[in-house]
Structure formats: C-alpha cells, structure tokens
Amino acid sequence: MAKRGDRGGAKTRAHIAAVATELFVERGFDDVTVAEIAAASGVSKVTVFSHFERKEDLALDRLPDAVGVARAAIRDRPDGVGVVEAFRRTALALAQEQHPLSGLSPAGEPLARTVAGSRALISRLREFEHEIEAELADELESDARFSGDSELVAAVIVAAYRTVAVATTRRRLAGDDLDVLVAAHCERLNAAFTALAAAW
The missing domain is CATH 1.10.357 (Tetracycline Repressor; domain 2)
Incomplete structure (x- = not known):
C-alpha cells in the first residue's frame, strides 16, 4: 500500500481512480474489469491493487x-x-x-x-x-x-x-x-x- 505522504504514490492513485471513474461512467461499473482499468491507466493490475483493496474502492476513492x-x-x-x-x-x-x-x-x-x-x-x-x-x-x-x-x-x-x-x-x-x-x-x-x- 502506498504511503499517503508519498507524492508519487498519491498521484498514481489519483490517476488510476480518475481513469476508472471515467470508464465506469461511460460503460457501467459491472462492465469494466480491473485489467481494463490497469491498461487504460498505464499500470499493472498489481499496482492497481497496491492502491485499492477492491474494485469498488476505485469508484468510491474519496x-x-x-x-x-x-x-x-x-x-x-x-x-x-x-x-x-x-x-x-x-x-x-x-x-x-x-x-x-x-x-x-x-x-x-x-x-x-x-x-x-x-x-x-x-x-x-x-x-x-x-x-x-x-x-x-x-x-x-x-x-x-x-x-x-x-x-x-x-x-x-x-x-x-x-x-x-x-x-x-x-x-x-x-x-x-x-x-x-x-x-x-x-x-x-x-x-x-x-x-x-x-x-x-
């Protein structure tokens, strides 16, 4: 899990969440996979899950x-x-x-x-x-x-x-x-x- 004080980690987390939210709004939560979010964000699935414990938290990141x-x-x-x-x-x-x-x-x-x-x-x-x-x-x-x-x-x-x-x-x-x-x-x-x- 990236530390909150890690600026690079915080930027990556925010970027992934923003990409995920855009995909969810466009296609619906259930029709978007974590793999697709990772690819669209330019990161691996491992990186996604290092910042978010579950898929739902990508949409509710606040x-x-x-x-x-x-x-x-x-x-x-x-x-x-x-x-x-x-x-x-x-x-x-x-x-x-x-x-x-x-x-x-x-x-x-x-x-x-x-x-x-x-x-x-x-x-x-x-x-x-x-x-x-x-x-x-x-x-x-x-x-x-x-x-x-x-x-x-x-x-x-x-x-x-x-x-x-x-x-x-x-x-x-x-x-x-x-x-x-x-x-x-x-x-x-x-x-x-x-x-x-x-x-x-």
Whole structure:
C-alpha cells in the first residue's frame, strides 16, 4: 500500500481512480474489469491493487477522506461546542462548498448515477457506513470532552446524515436544480442536527 505522504504514490492513485471513474461512467461499473482499468491507466493490475483493496474502492476513492473529515470534526471542535454541533458545522460547510464529499459537486452527477445503478457499489457504501460509525465511536471514546454512549451517538449521526444525503441524491438524479438542491440539503441538515442536539 502506498504511503499517503508519498507524492508519487498519491498521484498514481489519483490517476488510476480518475481513469476508472471515467470508464465506469461511460460503460457501467459491472462492465469494466480491473485489467481494463490497469491498461487504460498505464499500470499493472498489481499496482492497481497496491492502491485499492477492491474494485469498488476505485469508484468510491474519496471515502477514506470522509473518515479524516469526521474525525477532525470531533478533534478540532472549539471548547464549548458539542459533537452534534461540530458535525452540523462540518456538514454544512461541505455542502456550501459543494465539496465532492457532500455529493453536491457540479461534476458529480454522472458518478452518482453510476453508483445508484450498481448493487456492488451500493453494498460498499453500506459497509462504509458501519466503518465510519466505528471510526467515530473510537474518536469519541478517546475524547476527554465527550461523555456519553459513543457508539450510539456515532450511529445516530451517521444515520441522520445518510438520510439527508440519500434524499438529496434522489432529487439530484431526478433532475432538480443544483442551487435549489444545495439550499434544501442544508435546510434538512439543520433540521436533522437540531433534533439530535436536543437529545444530546
């Protein structure tokens, strides 16, 4: 596995992911092989798998970034700001920036359609929900400022965000105007996290 600090490795990883995404969008996830991705990227299959554990991760290569963002929301929050409020601020900032992790980037619709059309990719996203819940629970458990049930809080935060994100994605794929959708997404995030803040 290439180290994150290895610039050459990071560039290779990004290049492979970009090529793979283009092929997936063009032909569909299930109809593209890793061998074809390797050939189009100018690398070997061994190199592909040195950067990505599975084919699904080629399409969802930003998921590891989400773990870092979520951990940072907890770790870097100012004193006096609760965990739920920290996540509200982070989620709203990503949405307003139309960051790729928000699902609202202007160029993200073709990939969203590809993911929605693949059972394998949807299954991988569901697995990731459990992975990020565990990461959040671990971060909360080690946070001296937090007192409460770390697993429960992590689970409800992920569930709330997933509910909003899925609804937003469906509306986007249905053709809703992106600017209108960003505003609606932020409104629903505020409503969801206000409800959670009242509980904690």
